[in-house]
């Protein structure tokens with residue numbers, strides 16, 4: 195956005211400034227040690243220090259301002275100590291902008307049987323070489339320090355849904371004890387920050403208790419975890435309806451692991467500011483294009499001689515240079531360039547969507563934009 199950038203607030207940690215609000219949706223600025231980013235913002239996923247298949251210059255060209263890395267993957271390879279010796283993630287991956295790192299609990303959980311969970315932390319075996327590892331709130335926070343993460347995530351446990359209220363309660367309470375230990379282990383530095391992660395599944399009373407516990411500890415931002423784990427959009431939105439108002443109005447809210455363009459629109463309209471999801475990049479590697487008219491699979495034979503661009507207002511650097519037919523050919527031929535171009539295209543679409551939504555928040559026309567976007571997404575290819 196070319197909106198005038200409000201002055202950076204001097205602070206001993208990163209800050210978020212709300213610029214304006216339209217309904218529950220907010221437009222603001224994230225000010226960090228590694229630069230300022232307009233919100234709402236979508237963070238491309240750079241799990242092992244790379245947004246798969248494209249250079250960070252390409253990521254920057256889409257308009258992305260902040261990217262995500264993963265403690266779990268980087269601690270296993272190349273290890274946090276080596277990243278630190280290489281000058282930290284920013285220098286190693288040639289990304290001077292802010293980096294948010296997830297804390298590892300979620301990734302270990304998705305490894306299933308390979309792990310043992312205790313009050314102290316999680317013991318698991320590496321999916322790479324079977325070596326044994328242990329993650330605790332302290333070690334996760336230390337690893338993120340070594341990675342030089344701009345935004346550090348508290349170490350939490352994300353329970354699989356569906357789960358009984360008792361299971362959700364015990365898990366949430368442990369995550370809150372881990373949040374306090376994560377905060378104690380965090381090294382505050384000017385322009386850096388740490389986010390707490392609200393848990394509690396789809397139980398309002400548990401979400402309430404979790405949000406209060408985190409506010410009492412005090413963080414630079416608050417993530418909503420425990421969602422986008424198969425509960426479906428309706429249940430995710432209804433959980434957001436009562437959870438975002440529980441979080442401080444003047445601090446950023448990060449909905450983890452979300453989502454499709456329609457998810458993003460709905461979550462922004464419910465007061466969320468930051469997002470990350472593998473969908474646009476993973477789809478790009480599997481021939482699925484995200485566009486204003488919904489998604490399309492470029493392997494489909496109907497594109498074999500379709501000389502049109504992917505979408506008329508594609509503003510990625512490849513805009514108007516590559517036809518659907520060419521992409522169809524690249525994917526059918528299993529050429530590297532296919533996933534590279536389509537990943538770039540999809541991330542550029544997500545960033546364009548963020549800019550569109552932010553501009554609508556600024557001129558209070560978000561309701562109208564939402565109707566247009568949802569209509570166009572339903573059109574399917576033209």
Ligand SMILES: Nc1ccc2nc(N)nc(O)c2c1
Nearest residue numbers: 300352419420421422450451
């Ligand atoms: N859907 C997700 C995605 C990532 C997560 N990361 C953490 N640390 N915690 C969660 O609950 C997550 C949920």
